Amino acid sequence: MSRVIVITSGKGGVGKTTITANLGTAVAQLGKKVCLIDADFGLRNLDLLLGLEQRVVYTIIDALSGECTLEKAIVKDKRTPGLHLLPAAQNRTKDAITPEQMKEVIEQLSPNFDYIFVDCPAGIEMGFRNAIVAAQEALIVTTPEVAAVRDADRVVGLLESENMKSIRLIVNRLRPEMVQMDEMISVEDIMDLLVIPLIGIVPDDKRIITSSNRGEPLVLSEEESLPGMAIKNIAQRLDGVEVPYLDLMASQDTLFTRIRRFFGFSGK
Amino acid sequence: MFKDIIGTINSWTGAKKSRYRAKNRLQLVLAHDRAGVNPELIQKMRQEIIEVVSRYLDIDVEEMEFSIQSNDRITSLSANLPIKKIKRGNTKET
Numbered sequence: 265m266s267r268v269i270v271i272t273s274g275k276g277g278v279g280k281t282t283i284t285a286n287l288g289t290a291v292a293q294l295g296k297k298v299c300l301i302d303a304d305f306g307l308r309n310l311d312l313l314l315g316l317e318q319r320v321v322y323t324i325i326d327a328l329s330g331e332c333t334l335e336k337a338i339v340k341d342k343r344t345p346g347l348h349l350l351p352a353a354q355n356r357t358k359d360a361i362t363p364e365q366m367k368e369v370i371e372q373l374s375p376n377f378d379y380i381f382v383d384c385p386a387g388i389e390m391g392f393r394n395a396i397v398a399a400q401e402a403l404i405v406t407t408p409e410v411a412a413v414r415d416a417d418r419v420v421g422l423l424e425s426e427n428m429k430s431i432r433l434i435v436n437r438l439r440p441e442m443v444q445m446d447e448m449i450s451v452e453d454i455m456d457l458l459v460i461p462l463i464g465i466v467p468d469d470k471r472i473i474t475s476s477n478r479g480e481p482l483v484l485s486e487e488e489s490l491p492g493m494a495i496k497n498i499a500q501r502l503d504g505v506e507v508p509y510l511d512l513m514a515s516q517d518t519l520f521t522r523i524r525r526f527f528g529f530s531g532k
Numbered sequence: 533m534f535k536d537i538i539g540t541i542n543s544w545t546g547a548k549k550s551r552y553r554a555k556n557r558l559q560l561v562l563a564h565d566r567a568g569v570n571p572e573l574i575q576k577m578r579q580e581i582i583e584v585v586s587r588y589l590d591i592d593v594e595e596m597e598f599s600i601q602s603n604d605r606i607t608s609l610s611a612n613l614p615i616k617k618i619k620r621g622n623t624k625e626t
Contacts, residue, residue: 410554410561417562446549453555457562 266299266377268370269502270399272423274415276386278407279436282472283495284383285313287403289481290499292347296378299338301370302352303395304385305360311351314341315479325353328365334372343484348377363397370398379502388422396423401430403463407437408449417458432463434498439468440512464498466491467512563600566607574600581611590616 271284284300292298301324302310311317322337327350334350341347350373353360373380384395396402402423406416416433423431435451442448451465469491475482482492490510497507564571578598585591597612 410558413558414561414565418565421566443551446551449551449554449558453551457555457558 266297266374266380267401268374268380268382268399269401269403270382270384270396271403271405272384272392272395272419273386273405273412274388274419275406275412278405278412279466279472280386280405281309281313281383282476283403283405283434283436283466284381285310286481286483286492286495287498287502288379288381289314289341289344289347290483290496291379291381291502292341292344293483293496294499294503295346296503297346297348297376298379298381299348299350299373299377301350301373301380301382303366303382303391305352305391305394306354307385308352308354310383311339311349312479313476314347314349314481315343316341316349316351317479320349320351323351323353324369325360328361328369334369343480361394363393366394367398388418392419392422396426396428399428401432402428403432403434404458404460405434405436406454406458408435408439408443408451408454410449413449413454413457420458420460431460433458433460434464434466435462436466437468438465438512444513463501464494465509465512466494466498563607567600567609574598578611582613585613588619589613590619592616 271280271287273280281304288298288300300310300314302308304310305325308323311320316339319339321339322332324337326332327334327337337350339349339351341349350369370380370382382395382399385391404416404420404423406412420431433455435454438451439448443450451462455462467490469489471482471485471489472491475485482489483495485492490512494510497510500507564574581598582591582593582596592614595614597610600607600609
């Protein structure tokens with residue numbers, strides 16, 4: 265049986281799909297069998313971020329309509345052993361699949377994988393219902409911006425009313441230097457507001473964009489990067505290992521900020 | 533305690549910093565979102581509460597506060613109605 269985890273945010277453009285691609289890769293790197301399901305019908309992108317777009321032949325819709333078997337629709341990532349993708353259809357609308365069908369697909373996949381990650385579409389309509397239906401755990405991705413936090417709270421409310429067993433928070437695109445100048449809400453602020461446990465903080469980094477340009481998740485890169493390490497840490501925490509949080513402020517340290525921190529006036 | 537003091541100092545010095553504005557605005561908007569009520573409804577409820585309370589007490593409408601607050605995902609409505617004086621003999625007149 266696999267752990268089914270939905271990655272959701274409410275607001276679009278906060279980095280859900282990027283997190284899904286990287287986190288899925290990082291969990292597979294731990295030696296787990298992982299299946300990523302793109303639940304964003306009509307606007308699929310997970311294949312593109314994984315660099316698998318040329319290898320998609322069938323989609324989840326073809327499997328459901330009986331045009332192919334479920335196994336045939338799944339794309340194996342050759343670079344990362346254990347990583348699989350079940351692509352969404354690009355040409356159909358979001359209502360092409362029902363929550364019952366989604367549940368059926370996940371139940372069929374469940375015996376073959378350790379982890380199933382469902383990349384949820386933005387919004388709280390049908391696509392959201394489909395994505396959460398079979399999940400026992402949810403990861404909420406938000407950025408330190410008012411609109412993203414507000415929408416994240418809406419989603420947390422909906423998940424709580426659906427009795428989701430575990431809801432944890434990933435803060436994406438944090439800019440420590442802005443938090444230090446009190447020009448961005450901090451991770452602690454977001455936790456105060458949303459009142460859900462944290463599982464990871466991913467700093468803003470231009471390498472996220474360059475890696476998506478190449479279709480190579482950042483965690484695959486041999487060069488160490490803060491966001492790559494942050495996501496690898498999330499993978500470990502998901503798998504039950506306690507990993508300390510990276511000191512994202514360290515790279516910004518000046519004598520002044522160190523003195524400020526010493527006296528307790530920190531952005532933390 | 534020490535944290536509280538720092539928080540207070542931060543809120544003085546940082547009153548203009550956008551981080552605190554963002555957090556305050558979010559606190560309000562989330563409380564309303566969680567309560568699931570729209571502003572018109574709150575306004576109507578507010579008027580009706582004033583109406584009922586004014587029958588028995590002389591309240592300071594200018595000074596009153598009426599807000600929906602949220603702490604640890606529990607949302608509560610709090611009304612602060614300063615009393616000018618208690619109306620006497622009100623029941624006999626009406």
